Amino acid sequence: MKKPKPKLALKEKEGVSPPEIISASVVENIQQFRKVQPSAKELVEGILEGNITALSRAITLVESTNSEHLAKANEVINACLPFANKSVRIGITGVPGVGKSTFIEAFGKYLTGLGKKVAVLAVDPSSTISHGSILGDKTRMEELVKDENAYIRPSASGETLGGVARKTRETITLCEAAGFDTIIIETVGVGQSETAVHSMVDFFLLLKISGAGDELQGIKRGIMEMADAIVINKADGDNIKKAKLAKTEFNRALHLFPAKKSGWMPTVSTCSSYTKEGIDEVWKTISDYLELTQNNHYFAEKRSSQSQYWMLETINEQLKNNFFNHPEIQHLLEENKKAVQNNKVSPFAAASILLEKYFKG
Template sequence: MENKKIKHSALHEKVGISPPEIISSNAVNQVQKFRKTQPSSQELIAGILLGNISALSRAITLVESTNANHLAKANEVINACLPHANKSVRIGITGVPGVGKSTFIEAFGKYLTGLGKKVAVLAVDPSSTISHGSILGDKTRMEELVKDENAYIRPSASGETLGGVARKTRETITLCEAAGFDTILIETVGVGQSETAVHSMVDFFLLLKIPGAGDELQGIKRGIMEMADAIVINKADGDNVKKANLAKVEFNRALHLFPAKKSGWTPTTSTCSAITHEGIPEVWGSIKKFIKLTKENNYFFEKRKEQNQYWMLETINEQLKTNFYNHPEIKKLLESTKKAVQNDEISPFAAAQLLLEKYFKK
């Protein structure tokens, strides 16, 4: 019998020489060993107080963890850092997606580090309601600031928290302050009610707008406008300069319709360009005036006391909710109760009351 020749496709690839291993197995083992090693609370605390970024990042990861075993350790670190915190200016920055928050924060952050400030950026990235994943691309968009030795950027997934504010952002602020960062910038997702949550953890609230969006009048939302301490019209460059100045006038008029703030501060409106950096120094000038005024009339310190109380109550609410849904008996009853509600066998309110009574009788 004649041996039939095996026909090969024109795209057939001949077996070549395997490329040499470019990754040292020894290096891989060392990295894996380092990652598995969990530093003690005291090691993390000491590292944070020395300004060690690695210790700060690991502590934030610990604080953000949903693992119940990490809670005690995280609380120990936070409590030890508290006496070294509260020495920064906390600035919330919000605006609709596309307004240029990341670009503005990079320009603003670089300006501040140029003044000798140490800047921490806490960027909250929206989580998908379907896959529950986040891109966490803020470091990529702030490519200049991320290389600045006086800046620290920490993107966090919003998770399931209302409006998209990271669950542990408040504790992260404390850790960053203890590590020596004197200016904290908190970027919101820019949708939902994240603005309300961020407003309750910052000293100064900055609202970014874009010119020519058609929202100078009808889009003035009372809630967000009343919270804003400053409105900055971004992208005021090129052909947008005229539109930005017009928007500034309109927003300035609108601000006069709102009641006076408890702080005694009159909100400002200005224009800037995160690309050309024009108007950036003026934004910082407004913030400095606000801090000076509110410290002199004691509003700054009273507001922080109120915020601490607010976050204590929020933490209680969150913990009660977590305990309720993790209770073994509630877990068993929840699915069957859901089906009963769907089939109109019981009202949603009666079902909720039934589950709560079961929980409190545990």
């Protein structure tokens, strides 16, 4: 004999069926819109009008590895160049866990509060195994992403130097043409990315935290020499005392380094991205730096040398791509890899063979 089903306290009454959450017509319109590929002229017009969709599409085009997109991307960039170079470019680095995204959100909100238009170019590290990236900066910066005067563009680092996206330099140009007067570039913070970012920004900010071990571990000559300012983040609660101690130690260390060509003496300050304490001081430091370097002409000289550097880097990258995509080289490369692995030829001799073959055509 079957047991009677227990009576439920809650039950749903029949009524009007809820409407579809997603409109089929809206979906179709979006799909049709995405199929339409705007011309380079249309993208440029949209960018100059401050259209975020056009800007995002142009950046996607610039980041594309499809050789067919290269000519169109270059056309967009060249058309935007006369309207670029009117922003302040700020590089922000620090080890994972230092609170870069939280700091950038607090700093970005402060700047938009001053009437600035802020573009954040956040480079996420790509997995060397799956080649994927999380691209979670928009999630971490949930307040800034809703700000109409802010634009956040996460990009995968790919296989580029230290995690700096291959086309970050061109992306800066597009954002400037779209009217963003403050460009923030967040590095991966895991190695050589600092070198590449330093070569494309006006001001380089190093984020540190206290209480993570011996402060002397953070005093590394290379990164310290590149930094225009050091900010001890997470200076709140029980960590305030440790942050002040770290500030004193970093200040002492900075005096051991040679003077910068800019004539600027790097500063050390503390801040809390959580309480927003000290965020205004960071912007004051950057403003003081800009005033000094613009008056002594170092700002313009640095921008000029950076452009030359990126021209040479682009040539190097294009030569490398042409070499590895050459059909004959690809075949010969596999043969020489096996020969090197079996100790039949030295790595240097194998490289000479490949290069000789490439340059002979």
